[in-house]
Amino acid sequence: MQISSRFSVAVHTLLCVVVFKESYKVTSEFIAGSVGTNPVIIRKIMGQLKKAGLIEVMAGTGGTNHLKKPEDISLLDIYRAVDLFEDDQLFGFHDQPNPDCPVGKNIHTVLNHHMVEAQQTLEQKLSNVTLANILEALPK
Amino acid sequence: MQISSRFSVAVHTLLCVVVFKESYKVTSEFIAGSVGTNPVIIRKIMGQLKKAGLIEVMAGTGGTNHLKKPEDISLLDIYRAVDLFEDDQLFGFHDQPNPDCPVGKNIHTVLNHHMVEAQQTLEQKLSNVTLANILEALPK
């Protein structure tokens, strides 16, 4: 299955915070209007970004700040904040291979190694792109 | 969400075909016994591997052959045979960004570029591993 759109929404959310925080009070409703979804969805994602130390949210009064500079926030940071799988494994694996079969007995060890490597290259690619890079590429 | 276990099951299936086809008639039930699942699941995956030109299945009599040498079957071939997403996109994207917002208007173009690149590095990694590599690594 596809990677959830939470990731793109989270990036969108952070972009809104960085771009608009000087001019507007960036509330969940404000962001939801830009993303095209429900404020509660945004609040949940803001909660994950907050837990990851990427933003702070003003309880009561409302509004959001980013806690790191855009050049210090990578896409991987955002991805990890909102898309956590079981055991951090991007690839799913069938969990009942037959231990009495020479193939079933060893496939997990052998195949998993390649899956982990593939996942790592993907994550490294994401870690090389920062929010600042995205901002530069956004037409003003 | 995680990538479906269909991929690992498909690799397992092909390994069974290659390893056991001289000694046994490799049926969906045989493979299901090694994978630890239901024969119908295996038949569906065999159907996808067949459509991808990786195997042939003997209707009526039963049994399976691989149509390429293990060194000519990459993990990417298998992955593509069984894990196809909408538009081939590994990453999901929210589909209603606000076109009247400078962020919403452009985020898809800018962010998608990096998503595609990340996906490509993952797929390239998979394309560099063959079924023969897996076979070599399997303890005999």
Added chain:
DNA sequence: ATTGATGTAACCATTGACATTACACCGAAA
């Protein structure tokens, strides 16, 4: 105190994964 916002809980609908039963069809071999 009132106001506007957050943090959550509780639902709900939809979707995909995986499993299972059932059965039509096929091909070889008795």
Added chain:
DNA sequence: TTTCGGTGTAATGTCAATGGTTACATCAAT
């Protein structure tokens, strides 16, 4: 030519995750 074992596939069911929505307690500042 009937039988037998296997494939292809439809129909169903269960389960979990996604995305959406309403509701409401709580909070901070005015």
